[in-house]
Amino acid sequence: xxxxxxxxxxxxxxxxMVIDSSGHVSGFSQMDYDIDMPVSGYAQQNPxxxxxxxxxxxxxxxxxxxxxxxxxxxxxxxGQMHGLVALDKEGQVxxxxxxxxxxxSIPQKKLLxxxxxxxxxxxxxxNSVATGFLxxxxxxxxxxxxxxxxxxxxxxxxxxxxxxxxxxxxGTDTTDASSTSAYDTAxxxxxxxxxxAVGIDRRLFPEAGQPWEIAGHVTPQAAHETxxxxxxxxxxxxxxxxxxxxxxxxxxxGDVSCTIGTGGQLFTxxxxxxxxxxLRTHTYVHAVPDRWYxxxxxxxxGLSLRWLASQxxxxxxxxxxxxxxxxxxxxxxxxxxxxxxxGDRTPHMDPQSRGMFFGLHLRHQDAHMVRAVLEGxxxxxxxxxxxxQSLGVEIRRxxxxxxxxxxxxxxxxxxxxxxxxxxxxxIEEQACVGAALMAGVGVKLYDSVEQACSAxxxxxxDPVVPxxxxxxxxxxxxxxxxxxxxxNRALFSMFAS
Numbered sequence: 472x473x474x475x476x477x478x479x480x481x482x483x484x485x486x487x488m489v490i491d492s493s494g495h496v497s498g499f500s501q502m503d504y505d506i507d508m509p510v511s512g513y514a515q516q517n518p519x520x521x522x523x524x525x526x527x528x529x530x531x532x533x534x535x536x537x538x539x540x541x542x543x544x545x546x547x548x549x550g551q552m553h554g555l556v557a558l559d560k561e562g563q564v565x566x567x568x569x570x571x572x573x574x575x576s577i578p579q580k581k582l583l584x585x586x587x588x589x590x591x592x593x594x595x596x597x598n599s600v601a602t603g604f605l606x607x608x609x610x611x612x613x614x615x616x617x618x619x620x621x622x623x624x625x626x627x628x629x630x631x632x633x634x635x636x637x638x639x640x641x642g643t644d645t646t647d648a649s650s651t652s653a654y655d656t657a658x659x660x661x662x663x664x665x666x667x668a669v670g671i672d673r674r675l676f677p678e679a680g681q682p683w684e685i686a687g688h689v690t691p692q693a694a695h696e697t698x699x700x701x702x703x704x705x706x707x708x709x710x711x712x713x714x715x716x717x718x719x720x721x722x723x724x725g726d727v728s729c730t731i732g733t734g735g736q737l738f739t740x741x742x743x744x745x746x747x748x749x750l751r752t753h754t755y756v757h758a759v760p761d762r763w764y765x766x767x768x769x770x771x772x773g774l775s776l777r778w779l780a781s782q783x784x785x786x787x788x789x790x791x792x793x794x795x796x797x798x799x800x801x802x803x804x805x806x807x808x809x810x811x812x813x814g815d816r817t818p819h820m821d822p823q824s825r826g827m828f829f830g831l832h833l834r835h836q837d838a839h840m841v842r843a844v845l846e847g848x849x850x851x852x853x854x855x856x857x858x859x860q861s862l863g864v865e866i867r868r869x870x871x872x873x874x875x876x877x878x879x880x881x882x883x884x885x886x887x888x889x890x891x892x893x894x895x896x897x898i899e900e901q902a903c904v905g906a907a908l909m910a911g912v913g914v915k916l917y918d919s920v921e922q923a924c925s926a927x928x929x930x931x932x933d934p935v936v937p938x939x940x941x942x943x944x945x946x947x948x949x950x951x952x953x954x955x956x957x958x959n960r961a962l963f964s965m966f967a968s
Contacts, residue, residue: 477547492917549709639693646713721739810826890942
């Protein structure tokens with residue numbers, strides 16, 4: 472039976488998975504890495520570390536599967552979105568990759584928002600511009616590192632660099648291109664008017680293929696560095712949100728993915744590139760023909776819990792923290808958490824916003840803080856759900872993904888605060904699965920993305936159901952939560968000045 476490899480270049484780890492055409496996982500490996508923050512507000516990573524760990528995890532996954540490189544029919548990729556990798560004419564990395572949670576480009580964001588109104592940005596790219604996105608990071612390099620900018624021959628996103636190392640072919644795909652702030656999502660092409668206005672050469676941007684198309688083949692050099700077979704087809708793959716949606720089977724209207732990973736996202740397919748006129752959400756290209764998707768983003772979801780556990784409580788036994796929080800009643804006895812540790816995307820699009828605990832009392836203990844973080848992340852996700860509903864988007868069912876889906880407590884809190892049944896997938900690591908399915912479509916193991924999802928993606932039969940006794944508490948606390956930002960916005964900007 473032909474096997475497929477799915478590789479996910481995440482924010483905190485590389486994951487490699489071997490599956491067969493029915494979706495059975497026969498081998499999996501994950502290796503972690505850190506975000507380099509040399510200056511407050513900076514977030515970057517070394518692309519060579521991604522490549523090294525892809526070599527190691529893919530080899531280990533194949534070893535666990537009892538598979539050789541020659542048994543892998545195709546390889547697909549998923550990757551963290553928005554980030555910038557800059558290469559010179561020899562294909563060498565010029566500087567550390569600037570990733571999605573970086574905030575150094577606040578001046579470039581302000582400049583673009585001065586040059587273009589919300590209405591104009593909506594017409595050009597159907598999205599707001601945000602710090603950590605490829606275009607703004609590139610503008611930052613041009614202004615602050617001109618000696619680097621002058622050497623740039625091409626730019627790409629994180630997973631595209633790894634695929635380049637594997638195939639020697641530069642390129643990107645429509646799902647990742649649409650997350651750069653430089654792409655006209657509606658017409659599915661680079662926004663030449665926007666690039667011309669900011670003085671960025673369009674030729675730096677590679678052509679964008681479809682996620683399921685074959686982008687190249689494993690080179691002899693890459694085969695030597697990995698255990699893949701030279702000549703193995705490699706699909707473009709896609710942005711992690713599109714890939715996890717495919718892995719969860721979220722390709723039809725009415726399905727909503729709720730991901731609680733390092734960041735948090737709400738994701739729902741749409742059949743027209745509609746967008747919020749206030750640009751509080753994102754409209755990107757899906758990994759299915761004639762589909763786009765709406766996305767609401769929370770910058771610090773699991774990242775908030777990791778911060779609390781490692782920097783405040785000094786206790787990274789997450790299962791123990793989960794049990795502690797489970798003993799605290801809904802609403803954390805009046806304690807609220809604003810999860811803006813690295814700024815906010817949806818709904819405020821404000822990189823200068825800050826996190827906070829509100830309502831602290833002498834009765835509050837560690838367990839209250841943990842539960843308040845879990846609840847605060849879900850309040851932030853509810854912000855996105857409210858915007859989806861204001862756009863007339865049908866919400867038929869919610870599928871929870873990411874590390875948060877592994878916590879029964881966090882899943883219950885999500886169901887309670889969103890006031891919806893919450894389903895989970897029968898498979899884990901959906902982004903890896905989605906990446907592998909792209910390769911399967913590319914090498915004709917499946918006739919289409921739809922068929923691939925039908926063959927592999929399955930949901931648990933019994934959803935997590937909202938507890939009706941908690942609805943009044945969470946509705947009341949959410950009404951207070953939504954006022955915290957507006958009432959403190961001026962103070963946030965004072966800290967940043």
